Amino acid sequence: MPNVIVVLGTVMSGIGKGSIAASIASLLSERGYDTNVIKMDGYLNYDAGTLDPYRHGEVFVLDDGTECDMDLGTYERFLSKNLSGDNYLTSGKLFYEIIKKEREGYFKGEDVQFVPHVVNDIIERILTLPGEFIIVEIGGTAGDIENSYFIEAVRQLSKRVPTAFVVVTYVPEPPSIGEQKTKPAQQGLRILLSMGVTPTFIVARSHRPLEYKAKYKLSLYGGVPLENVISVPDLPSIYHVPVVLEKQGLISKILKLFGYEDESKGTRWEGFVKRCESLEEELTIGVIGKYADFPDAYVSIRHALIHAGVAVGRKPKIIWINTRKEVKEEDLSSLEAAVIPGGFGKEGAEGIIKALKILRENEIPTLAICRGMQLLAVEIVRDLVGYSDAHTTEIDPNTRHPVVIEMPGYSRGRLRKGLYPVSIVPGTHLYEVYGSTKTLERHRHRFYVNPEYFDVLRDAGAKLSARSGRILEGIEIGSMIGVQFHPEFLSRPREPSKLFLDLYKRAIFK
């Protein structure tokens, strides 16, 4: 039987519960324990594929094509482990599969109920994950209708296997009062207690480190010893979170509770954080897309830039450029490098095409990802071939020059998702970057560069540098590199994406 660590929230969401859960997982795995995670989300959406990046941040994609919450990206980056659909459960998926079973006669005429059926299903999903330690993160906050059955499931589970509850709460410090106030946290804890869950640890998020008085109150109201109240103040980056947790001995305390001996020898994250902080020289990189005013929508790109920056010794200074607004040459010409993220729909697309032209003409090292690559192909055909109406049929279904079209078999919203092999053409820049004719990268798209335009692109001076069957996976022209896949999803702090590293190198040694 595994040891289970449940991470849940009170007061409000969006305060870093995901990074706290990921840090706990990472610190355990760093000690050599086989650690696994599962994130449970109350949404009735089957997966995150249809969630609005404006509200939820980026849609992250796993090897098996699961479209999930961006917290799974944090887990992968912290654990250096590739996760699967088993590590992500929405209420939509949970109910869909239970109702499907009911329709198939699985329950043989029984009433299908929240308790025991839904709850047992949740418990089974936790217990079937391999690992000595399973971190269960429950999205939202205690008291939400949509996560009540997840909380009931972990409450019941805690009677069967060793379980620790790490409750993440928030302690505000209103400027007009100038004091840390624990009342919202007290009320949140009361809700949790009324659900039968007693915290083992309370992790208090606050602006400044938690003062003794606030700590003491939380320990009283939450019914935990004072030393089990952990303070996580606002930090310069999420990579500081494991360092702060380790300093307060959270993992040693959890391990002792489960009957393990432990003596903390610090964490590898200390070195990473030190390297981040020691970077002095900056590199100005534009991230250009329609969600630029909401950077969480591009969170994996931001992290991929941090990882590669640490490796080459440069601090990324990211300039977010919103293509829903007018794209101006003077905003782009001073950039040292640029990333064009993927995207869907019409909004901001003309701005991206304009930006691509400016970047190409100013020879600014650029990495264009997924739709960014598709629009790069459009831009080349428009500007270098002279077909000014060239387009992707995603935006203009009637264009006379459909440079990008829907892939056969991928109509009605079906996407090519997950890890697919990419064949790289020797003699290209991409080949130099990967040092191989083969790689595996994650994808999420429905459109592709129209194979009928391959020769047109070649004649315009572009190199078609990678393929997957008929699907164009890479294109190069001047300072521009476009890829159909998403290299940002596989970038890890100590193992940066080769393409992001290359972007820095191209910018530095220009």
Ligand code: GLN
């Ligand atoms: N909208 C484009 C497609 O479906 C690109 C998707 C993306 O950039 N992730 O192919």
